[in-house]
Amino acid sequence: MSRKEAKESVFWLKIIKATNASEFEKINSVLIQEADELKKILSAILEKSK
Known part of the structure; x- marks a missing residue:
């Protein structure tokens, strides 16, 4: 869920930009860079927890 929220944040920030x-x-x-980094971190956590 958090990864999806980070991805959505990047989307909206790009629209604002x-x-x-x-x-x-x-x-x-x-903000786009930070949200993208957070998305990558959360993705890595999910991959490792499988």
Whole structure:
């Protein structure tokens, strides 16, 4: 469930980045990167727990 939420967060942050002014670009890029890293961590945990 957490992995799905992280993936959805990346999706919405990318939409925000595509539709908003450049003033949010830097923080948005950081948030996308952090959500993507969290998604990868959660995916690795799920794979190892199988």
